[in-house]
Amino acid sequence: MDKYRLRIYLVRHGHVSYFDADKNPINPKFAQLSERGIEQIQQLAHQLQDVSFEKIYSSTMPRSIQTAEILKRYQNEHTDIQSFDDIREIRAGRLREISLDRAELEIKKAYQFHKNNLELFVQGESWSLFITRVLTWFENMILTADKDQNILISSHDIVNRIFINWVYGHDFKDVYSQEQDYGCLNILDLTIENQRVISKRIKLQNFTPYNLIKNELFNSAMDDVYETYIATQGFKLKELSS
Numbered sequence: 001m002d003k004y005r006l007r008i009y010l011v012r013h014g015h016v017s018y019f020d021a022d023k024n025p026i027n028p029k030f031a032q033l034s035e036r037g038i039e040q041i042q043q044l045a046h047q048l049q050d051v052s053f054e055k056i057y058s059s060t061m062p063r064s065i066q067t068a069e070i071l072k073r074y075q076n077e078h079t080d081i082q083s084f085d086d087i088r089e090i091r092a093g094r095l096r097e098i099s100l101d102r103a104e105l106e107i108k109k110a111y112q113f114h115k116n117n118l119e120l121f122v123q124g125e126s127w128s129l130f131i132t133r134v135l136t137w138f139e140n141m142i143l144t145a146d147k148d149q150n151i152l153i154s155s156h157d158i159v160n161r162i163f164i165n166w167v168y169g170h171d172f173k174d175v176y177s178q179e180q181d182y183g184c185l186n187i188l189d190l191t192i193e194n195q196r197v198i199s200k201r202i203k204l205q206n207f208t209p210y211n212l213i214k215n216e217l218f219n220s221a222m223d224d225v226y227e228t229y230i231a232t233q234g235f236k237l238k239e240l241s242s
Contacts, residue, residue, distance in 0.1 A: 006145055007203075008188040009048065009152045012160050013067040014040040015182040018225070024232075028089060033066045040183030041067050043209045045074040047185070054149035056081045057141070059088040059156060067183075068154035081154075086137035089156040090130045093123030095229055103233075108226035111161070111176040121158075131172055134162045143195055157221045160186060167200045181217055184208050 014037025018026055033041070048071060058068040060083045068081045098106055106123065109116055113127050120126055145151070155163075161175035167188055180186075187204040190197055211217060219227075 003191070003193040004146065005148045006142055006188075006190040006192065007150045008142075008163075008186075008190065009051065009053070009150065010160055010163060010186040010188060011041075011044065011067060011071065011152065011154050012157055012180045012182060012184045013063040013154060014038060016063050018228075028092070029061060032062045037063070037182060038066075038070065040208070040210050041070045044183055044185055045071050047209050048152075049074040051075075051150055052077055053079055053152045055079065055145075055151045056154070057087070057152065058083045058154040059159070060085045061088050061156070064088075064154050064156060068152070071152060071154065084137060086133050087153070087155050087159050090121045090127075090158050091125040092121055095122070095225075098123060098229075100233055103226065103229055107229055108222055109176075110222050111158070111220070112174045114172070114174045128172065130158075131162055134159055135166060135171065138163060138166070142190055142192060142197070145192070160184075163188070164202065164205065167202055176220070179206050179220060181206055181208050181211075181214070183210060 014033045016031045016037055017034050018028060018031055020026055053072075053075060056068055056072055056079050058064040058081055064087075065081065065083060072079065072081060095107070105116060106118065110118065110122055113119075113121070118127070121130065141151075153163075157180045158175065160180045161178040164178045164186060165171060165173060165175055185204060185207045186202065189199075189201050189203050191199040208214070208217075
């Protein structure tokens with residue numbers, strides 16, 4: 001077909017603890033869903049159980065794969081999960097190497113990289129290279145789909161924000177306003193004709209079946225990281241002064 005419709009079910013993985021019991025950071029490459037995170041995705045899976053997915057994609061990170069596996073378990077189809085490194089989470093630098101006086105700018109305000117002239121994400125991966133790798137994968141995927149279909153993408157907070165910004169035509173702009181709570185669902189509708197995207201729109205954004213009215217969900221992802229960083233630094237300073 002020269003013209004086809006894609007409905008993208010874009011999911012952020014469920015809750016993950018990025019710090020251990022002693023408030024030490026866990027390598028994000030290995031972080032897995034918590035019990036709360038598993039419950040969040042199970043609730044979403046109930047909402048999606050009547051949707052048939054022709055394709056299921058995830059990143060190569062465990063929490064993304066786990067999320068896709070839970071969602072797939074509720075499907076009647078035997079669609080394989082395809083995992084891609086291109087849509088892995090953006091790589092941060094080492095939090096302990098960020099000075100206290102720079103923490104608010106580089107951690108809490110990290111998603112306002114354009115406004116604050118931050119070339120790197122938390123002294124790690126380049127924003128421009130990250131956005132390019134994510135959108136290159138996405139655009140290649142949608143332009144080679146070749147027929148009407150529903151596609152599930154199990155991804156990450158910042159990756160989803162980049163996809164949503166793309167729909168709005170804000171490819172390299174700040175992503176602070178595109179909130180993505182744990183275990184949320186977004187629905188993107190695209191129409192492709194002759195290898196061109198002729199229409200794109202958002203039908204649903206940041207839907208969380210486990211908390212429909214976002215009760216007590218005030219923090220963004222980087223707010224949580226910043227607060228943990230400050231608490232950790234305060235504990236270390238207390239130790240040094242005792």
